[in-house]
Amino acid sequence: MSQSESDLLDQLGGMDGVRRVVDEMYVRVLADPELTHFFDGVPIEKLARMQTEFIASITSGDIQYTGADLTKVHAGRGITGVHFSKFCGHLTDALEANNVSSHAIDQVLGKLAMYSDKVTGSSNVDG
Incomplete structure (x- = not known):
């Protein structure tokens, strides 16, 4: 089985690998002056658990995301496409810091991009 055919979650190091990535990502996000205010008052440990589950669910057919509806949880927060892009960065x-291959990173970002409208509350519809 080639890397592109194997389970993407495995390429990320399984649940433990995803959790390491999520923990490191939130260190970066919370240090970003353009993003940190979105997380004021948010219990980061719970958020990291839910984000780990979410990323695992979009990278494996075996895991279900049980967290809140993404549209509802992000509604009215003023999150723009620029914010979403910075988060993805x-x-x-x-x-990359966790030695995930560029191919797997591209796959994760492609899957995550499908949720951008739910996070930003915008839609990209051409007539």
Whole structure:
């Protein structure tokens, strides 16, 4: 089985690998002056657990995300496409720091991009 055919979650190091990536990503996100305010008052440990489950669910057919509806949880927060891109940049940096292959990173980002409208509350519809 080639790397592209294997389970993407395995390429990320399984649940433990995803959790390491998520923990590192939030260190970066919380240090970013353009993003940190979105997390004021948010219990980061719980958020990291939910984010780990979410990333695992989009990278494996065997895991279900049980957290809150993404549209509802992000609604009215003022998150723009620029914010979403910065968040994805921090995720990319954390994946690279954890020696995830560029191919697997591209796959993760492609899957995550499918949720950008739910996070930003915008839609990309051409007539």
